[in-house]
Amino acid sequence: MSKVSKAQAGITLVELMIGMTIGLVVTGAVFTVVLSNQKTILSNNALNQTQESLRFSTTTINRLIRQASSFRKPSVESELIINFSSKQRDCIGKLDNSEENILKLIDGKLICELKELLSGETKQYVLANNVHALSFKYGFVENGLVNYVAFNDISLNEKWNLVTTIQTKISFGLNGSLSNQMIEFITTSHNKSLQEAGTTN
Secondary structure (H helix, E strand, O other), X not given: XXXXXXXXXXOOHHHHXXXXXXXXXXXXHHHHHHHHHHHHHHHHHHHHHHHHHHXXXXXXXXXXXXXXXXXXXXXXXXXXXXXXXXXXXXXXXXXXXXXXXXXXXXXXXXXXXXXXXXXXXXXXXXXEOOEEEEEEEEEEEEOOEEEEEOOOOHHHHOXXXXXXXXXXXXXXXXXXXXXXXXXXXXXXXXXXXXXXXXXXX
């Protein structure tokens, strides 16, 4: 009888414990891979959204600078004050809404501040998130070359009305990410460059 009972016996408790342990290890490894992939996908989606909002922002900044009739002196390097005709679109794309837009960095957000013509209210609109640094340099033609200087450069005080070109630098990335990216571009005001060409002829 002992031979029959041994042959009919199932798995032992030790074998069951080993099987369960292997199963838990495999399940844990699968969950780790799934969670890691999910974090990567979410991080990539957030970065893609940041890049898309920055594409919109750079297009908006380029448009505003191109249509500028003048630039006002800001109080900090991360601020750009653009004046233009109300017949042109402002930073939110509206006509007859404002004549001055102020671009600035506040708490990691690229902000457009404007004063509405009808209501007189000052409003702020977020153009992009996850912006770490924003700076503008002002270009004016001197001896046939464009010189770019910071807003507080003493040489700009006498030539503020000669500014025709803006150099913009935007550094962005996700919070906690080690890989920040930078966009740098130069835009010329069509109105200002035509004015300068008219005064030199």
